[in-house]
Amino acid sequence: MxxxxxxxxxxxxxxxxxxxxxxxxxxxxxxxxxxxxxxxxxxxxxxxxxxxxxxxxxxxxxxxxxxxxxxxxxxxxxxxLKPEKVDSKDLKVIQHSLGGEFHKIDEIVAQSADILSQLTSYTTFTLRPELKHSRLSGFRLVPLGNHQVMAILVTNNGDVENQTFTIPNDLTGDELEPVVRFIDDQLIGLPLQDVLAKLQQEIPLKLSHYLQNPDGFLDIFGSVLSKAASERFYVGGKLNLFDYTTKQNPQEMRSLYSLLDQTDNLANVIGSPGQHIQVRIGNEITNDLLKDYSLITATYDVDQHGQGIIAVLGPTAMPYSRTIGLMGAFQRELARKLLEYYRYFDE
Amino acid sequence: MxxxxxxxxxxxxxxxxxxxxxxxxxxxxxxxxxxxxxxxxxxxxxxxxxxxxxxxxxxxxxxxxxxxxxxxxxxxxxxxLKPEKVDSKDLKVIQHSLGGEFHKIDEIVAQSADILSQLTSYTTFTLRPELKHSRLSGFRLVPLGNHQVMAILVTNNGDVENQTFTIPNDLTGDELEPVVRFIDDQLIGLPLQDVLAKLQQEIPLKLSHYLQNPDGFLDIFGSVLSKAASERFYVGGKLNLFDYTTKQNPQEMRSLYSLLDQTDNLANVIGSPGQHIQVRIGNEITNDLLKDYSLITATYDVDQHGQGIIAVLGPTAMPYSRTIGLMGAFQRELARKLLEYYRYFDE
DNA sequence: GTTAGCACTCCATTAAGTTAAGTGCTAAAA
DNA sequence: TTTTAGCACTTAACTTAATGGAGTGCTAAC
The missing domain is CATH 1.10.10.10 (Winged helix-like DNA-binding domain superfamily/Winged helix DNA-binding domain)
Structure with missing residues (x-):
């Protein structure tokens, strides 16, 4: 010590x-x-x-x-270091950018990545509050013409996931109606996590009462469900990388830049929600491409709706005090905004 | 001469x-x-x-x-120059990549940009066949819970556009049903272009028979409609820019790279469907950032379904013969695939 | 514990010299 | 008239040497 x-x-x-x-x-x-x-x-x-x-x-x-x-x-x-108190001008920018009307949680979270990257002039990542605690609140199949059907899944937070499918030949719209009613009866109100679990076990069995070959339907339902339950990851300020990078060689630039498109890879590096604010510097980051940079991650809390993450990637020589101050403010404002949003739907 | x-x-x-x-x-x-x-x-x-x-x-x-x-x-x-005959290996790559199953035209067109960029190792752009000749084949409003409704618009080509809205306070689901029926009766079969035109004129008038204040509904319908009718632009191989760029300065790299995200700007540079294959070299391109590069654009034809564009951006010192050969093959294969796709839906 | 002073090290910049690749031109050959 | 050999000349790119400046560690005195 x-x-x-x-x-x-x-x-x-x-x-x-x-x-x-x-x-x-x-x-x-x-x-x-x-x-x-x-x-x-x-x-x-x-x-x-x-x-x-x-x-x-x-x-x-x-x-x-x-x-x-x-x-x-x-x-x-x-x-x-002492976190810098946030400039009132910056705070206004944050509040104003979150003040607009949003139609989706993901819009708010994506917008956050952009604003934070603007304020820091670095690259930022945001992760929405985990979806696994969201509950299924509705499932629909809407026929769209000869060959297509749209599957729509709604959660209690107002999240909507949809996907269009070409109808398997051995399914007709009429057959599907009781199946949808079955889903609604049995599964509504359950956390998506549990629904996913049941999809592996009971559901196929029970469905065989309604359909000779339930595979086509299960594919559709499973696909929308897992899309809805998957983590989503937003990146802001990719272009800022050009300003703070330490790489000269275009080849190294390329691999670094391409890392920003590999969301699963990035999600791994960033990790799961954890301590309030974590600073990782240089080789403390578990990715060789980032060993000359610093990564600051902050977990934000939306009460019983779970936790999300905001993160900033910048040079090791960054104004930590200012950056951490900004992130603290963002954490609070984002949590507040999301809570407001969740309350609106989950009543 | x-x-x-x-x-x-x-x-x-x-x-x-x-x-x-x-x-x-x-x-x-x-x-x-x-x-x-x-x-x-x-x-x-x-x-x-x-x-x-x-x-x-x-x-x-x-x-x-x-x-x-x-x-x-x-x-x-x-x-x-004589266009190089396409290597049978390359042709197989093209055919295989277009051979899979697609659920949307845009998927095919986006995938094309990626494959072409892979084969050329340059940056590519694709534009789907113009939507303005597509016809409206269905419009639905699906209520999704207390506050939300999903608007779905389908065209005769199987294109589906959808958007979720928070319901305006002065609208209820019941009120909307006759409106939707009215839309279906009056507008189905018309080219989106014409529907857009009518939206400015007759429709608001007629709607006032059904709704006291039709603005909320008009916003929803107009928004989905214009989203469906808008041009869509795909970029492939952005990262390849790092390989063939002539810029050293990270700042110049940044502005060039950011141009690739400005789709309207790019669409302007590329222009509308025109002659078969057009090569623009250096300052023949109407954008200063691209004056050290070459841009090859090719129009492809899907019979009565309109024309689309594929384009390749690379260094002025590029193997024109090979690139143009590849684009020719792509043009044919893409047109064939899309024709097949359109036929499937438009029957 | 602090400081002045000094020898020393290394980077950055400039200057000079060298080599290799390529040119234009001239005068002779075809 | 066209082609060619030969040669003086130019330039980029690389190597080497020289110089100045910023900063250090160490020693001896305060």
């Missing part, structure tokens, strides 16, 4: 701030000027040597100024 | 090929070796000086080899 003196802590803080803002290694002379302590550059050099021995700062070459190491950022984030 | 001798034409062709394949300016000595004519490098140099005087090739510096100018590519494409 590392403990720093007041002065060492001040120096580390100044190095992190200067490097984050200016992008250049920080030398002892410039530190003397801005620090509120009156010592010579030689003293600062001694202290810096100490911080370096602890592994908190490193040189880019033998006689260069210092930059924070990953361990240094870590210490800064854990022990020094 | 430029006319070249046989030999000059051969030299230009060789310069285009070499530069396209190797990326380096082409000198007189290497040309001597590969050309099927027995002359010395000095003679080639004389001919090259002539081609340069005509503006077909340029030097990168005073004593460098030559590269084709835009005018040179133009001449090559117009007078020398």
């Amino acid at each position: 590392i403990t720093l003196t007041e002065r060492q802590s001040l120096i580390l803080k100044a190095i992190v701030r200067d490097y984050t803002e200016g992008g250049n290694p920080v030398g002892s002379k410039s530190l003397v000027q801005e620090l509120p302590i009156k010592v010579s550059s030689a003293t600062i050099r001694n202290e810096m040597a100490h911080l370096e021995a602890l592994g908190l700062i490193v040189k880019t070459h033998l006689s260069s100024g210092r930059i924070p190491s990953i361990k240094g950022y870590r210490y800064y984030v854990d022990h020094i | 430029i006319t070249l001798t046989e030999r000059q034409s051969l030299i230009l062709k060789a310069i285009v090929r070499d530069y396209t394949e190797g990326g380096n300016p082409v000198g007189s000595k290497s040309l001597v070796q590969e050309l099927p004519i027995k002359v010395s490098s000095a003679t080639i140099r004389n001919e090259m000086a002539h081609l340069e005087a005509l503006g077909l090739i340029v030097k990168t510096h005073l004593s460098s080899g030559r590269i084709p100018s835009i005018k040179g590519y133009r001449y090559y494409v117009d007078h020398i």
Whole structure:
């Protein structure tokens, strides 16, 4: 366990701030000027040597100024940083962007990713509150003409999932009506999670009372159901990557950029809802492509409706204090907005 | 009007090929070796000086080899190039990728963009056959619970468009039934184009017989209708841009990449269905960001169902012959597949 | 514990030199 | 008239050397 003196802590803080803002290694002379302590550059050099021995700062070459190491950022984030209070202008942007009318939860969550990326100028990810606790509140099959039928599934939160199918030859619309009624009778009110479980077991059996060959229907129902219950992942500010990337080589840029389209991969990296705010720096992120970046994830809570995630990806040299402050505000505002939305439908 | 001798034409062709394949300016000595004519490098140099005087090739510096100018590519494409016969392996890829089962025309068209980008390793755009000739074949409003209703619009091609709305307070489901029946009676069979026109004129008048305040319903119907009638634009192989870009600067890369997300902007650049195959090179493209690239657009024809577009964006130094050959094959296969699809629904 | 002073290191920039590829031109050959 | 050999010349790209500046570690004195 590392403990720093007041002065060492001040120096580390100044190095992190200067490097984050200016992008250049920080030398002892410039530190003397801005620090509120009156010592010579030689003293600062001694202290810096100490911080370096602890592994908190490193040189880019033998006689260069210092930059924070990953361990240094870590210490800064854990022990020094205080989340910045959100600017009232920024808060207004957040509130205004969430203030409009939305027709879907996913719209709100996707929009959040965009706004947060705008405010931070980094890349952001959002995950809606888990769907597995949502309950089935309706299922319909709407015939659309000779060959097609639309399956619609509604949850108690007002989430609507639909999909159009070409009707299997061995099914007619008339046959399906009692099946739909059966679904409505038996399954409405159950969490989607449970419905999915039953789909593997009881349902096929019971359906065989109504249909000779229930496979066609089960495919349709299963497909819409699992689409409705799947996690959904939104990415904002992809283009910002061009601004903060450390890669020069277009090939490396390409693989990094393409990672942003691989939602399952990203979802894995980000993980599940957990502690309030988590900061992962450099190689603490479990993906080699991101080992030069920092990832901040925050879990937001919508009471009994579950938890979701917002996350920001940026350079290791980022203004953590500001970013974390912004995310805190976003967390609160988003939770508030979603609660309002859920209440409207779940009455 | 430029006319070249046989030999000059051969030299230009060789310069285009070499530069396209190797990326380096082409000198007189290497040309001597590969050309099927027995002359010395000095003679080639004389001919090259002539081609340069005509503006077909340029030097990168005073004593460098030559590269084709835009005018040179133009001449090559117009007078020398022969579309390459498609490799049977490539043809199989195309046919296999279009052979699967699709539930929507847009899926086919989007998939096409992806496959073509894979085969060319460039960026591709596809536009589905114009929707304005499609006819309305059904409109439904499906109530989904306390507050929501889903509007579904079907066309004679099996295209389905749907949108979920929060019900305006002054509308109830019961009121809407006769309205929907009215829509079905009056408008089914008409081209979407005409329906859109009527929406501005007669329909609001007639609706006032059924509803006190028809605005809520008109919003819903209009919104789904215009969504159904809007052009849709697919982009494939965005990431390939990283491979063939000429930009070094991340900022320029960013603006170029962001152009790929601006579909209306792109649609403008690409234009409307027109001549069979059109090649635009460098500053012939009406967008400054693309002035170092080439854009090949091809119109495909699905009989009375209208025309669509496929397009490829790549470097000016691209293997035109191969690319155009591929696009020709794609044009045919896509038209065939779509015709089959339309026939299935429009019976 | 702090500081002045100094030798030392490394990056970044500039300048100069070298090589290889390619050109244009001239005068002779075909 | 066309082609060719030969040569002087140009330029990019690379290598090497020189210089200045920022910053460090260490020592000895405060």
